[in-house]
Amino acid sequence: xxxxxPDRGAAAPDPAGAAPEGGSAFHxxxxxxxxxxxxxxxxxxxxxxxxxxxxxxxxGRDLILAIVIGVAIGAIxxxxxxxxxxxFVPLALAAVLLGSFELSRALSxxxxxxDVIPQLAAGVLLIPTAAFAHxxxxxxxxxxxxxxxxxxxxxxxxxxxxxxxxxxVATDVLAGTFAVVYxxxxxxxxxxxxxxDAGEWWVIxxxxxxxxxxxxxxxxxxxFGRHKMxxxxxxxxxxxxFAGAVVGAVAAGVLLAIFLLHIPWWAGAIFGIVILLTxxxxxxxxxxxxxxxxxxxxxxxxxxxxxxxxxxxxxxxxATAALALYYLFQPLGTS
Numbered sequence: 001x002x003x004x005x006p007d008r009g010a011a012a013p014d015p016a017g018a019a020p021e022g023g024s025a026f027h028x029x030x031x032x033x034x035x036x037x038x039x040x041x042x043x044x045x046x047x048x049x050x051x052x053x054x055x056x057x058x059x060g061r062d063l064i065l066a067i068v069i070g071v072a073i074g075a076i077x078x079x080x081x082x083x084x085x086x087x088f089v090p091l092a093l094a095a096v097l098l099g100s101f102e103l104s105r106a107l108s109x110x111x112x113x114x115d116v117i118p119q120l121a122a123g124v125l126l127i128p129t130a131a132f133a134h135x136x137x138x139x140x141x142x143x144x145x146x147x148x149x150x151x152x153x154x155x156x157x158x159x160x161x162x163x164x165x166x167x168x169v170a171t172d173v174l175a176g177t178f179a180v181v182y183x184x185x186x187x188x189x190x191x192x193x194x195x196x197d198a199g200e201w202w203v204i205x206x207x208x209x210x211x212x213x214x215x216x217x218x219x220x221x222x223x224f225g226r227h228k229m230x231x232x233x234x235x236x237x238x239x240x241x242f243a244g245a246v247v248g249a250v251a252a253g254v255l256l257a258i259f260l261l262h263i264p265w266w267a268g269a270i271f272g273i274v275i276l277l278t279x280x281x282x283x284x285x286x287x288x289x290x291x292x293x294x295x296x297x298x299x300x301x302x303x304x305x306x307x308x309x310x311x312x313x314x315x316x317x318x319a320t321a322a323l324a325l326y327y328l329f330q331p332l333g334t335s
Contacts, residue, residue: 065303073311074211078204085200089131092187096123099183099309102298110293112175113164118152119176121145123184130191138192142185149176183309183316190319193326198261202330205256206322209275210314213249214283220244234287242280249276267329271322278321279314286313 080087100123104114122145129141153173157164193199193206221241229237253272257263261271286309290296297306305311 066305069302069305077207081200081204085194086131088194088200088203089127089191092190093123093127095308095312096127096184096187098301099187099298099307099312100179102301102307102309103179103183106290106293106295106298107175107179109295113153113157113172114176114179115149115152115156118145118149119179121148122180123187126184126188127191130188131195135192138188142180145180145184146177149173149180183312186316186319187312189323190315193319193323196326196330198330199326201260202322202326205253205261205271206275206318206325207315208256209249209252209272210279210318212252213245213272213276213279214314216248217241217245230284230287233284233291237284245276245280246273249273261329262333263329264332267332271325271329274321274325275318278318282314282317285317286310 077088077091080091097120100119101116104116104119107114125141125145126138130138133141150173153176154169157169157172190203194203196202217237218241220243221236221238224240224244225238227239228235229239229242249272250269251272253268253270253275254265255268257265257268257271261268263271290298298309299307301307302311
């Protein structure tokens with residue numbers, strides 16, 4: 001019996017010895033799996049960054065950052081219109097003031113003398129008036145804004161007395177009045193639409209069509225673009241991109257008509273086409289202004305997008321078209 005004790009004692013460590021071996025194998029397997037996962041993540045990140053760099057070189061913008069910022073702004077705008085539509089007014093006013101400041105600075109950089117204070121005052125006057133006052137007061141506000149801009153510039157030029165030619169002064173005045181009409185007055189049309197019954201849904205509708213058309217044009221132009229649309233004005237725009245925008249705008253217009261605006265589908269198709277045309281003209285118009293001023297973007301406040309006005313270029317003229325279409329199609333509403 002004394003001989004058996006050492007045998008049993010010697011056999012006892014075997015299970016204990018097996019446990020560390022099994023644990024080591026499991027630990028090694030987990031480390032291998034983790035290393036492989038990290039390698040795959042690093043490879044995917046490298047491919048993603050490489051693709052993003054190619055897009056940057058081709059478009060001159062950080063597409064991923066642009067998407068993130070665009071989604072964030074869209075969520076804020078959509079929330080204001082869906083829950084309490086009057087919250088959209090201060091958002092619109094902020095956008096107008098920033099856009100007016102950008103345009104004034106760009107015009108000044110090109111040699112025009114633009115007075116920023118009356119430009120901002122025009123936005124402060126026109127946007128709330130359109131949102132809350134009687135319709136006829138909107139035209140009074142526009143007349144007052146233009147008069148203040150003109151008188152301010154003439155008085156400032158008289159005080160300067162620097163021998164500036166009459167032609168240059170006249171050009172300064174025209175540039176200042178153009179800035180008022182282009183940014184705050186066109187934006188005020190959106191406020192007139194907002195105050196109508198179910199107007200918030202039409203505001204969402206025309207902005208959605210403009211965004212979808214712009215996105216579809218970008219995607220199709222990037223993928224299939226070959227034939228330049230207006231190379232002297234905007235060299236990146238192609239007819240293939242415009243074709244994609246047509247498909248996207250019509251599809252968005254029909255879906256919005258059926259599920260949001262409650263008007264006939266054919267009215268939605270017309271809605272999509274009209275907003276597409278005004279958005280395209282607005283985009284090309286701002287591109288022409290920027291080319292004349294010698295700038296690529298109005299500012300760099302929105303990374304991946306440029307400036308605030310670079311995002312409003314297609315929306316500003318579309319607001320007037322949307323207001324007209326509201327009066328035309330709203331009586332056809334199915335509910």
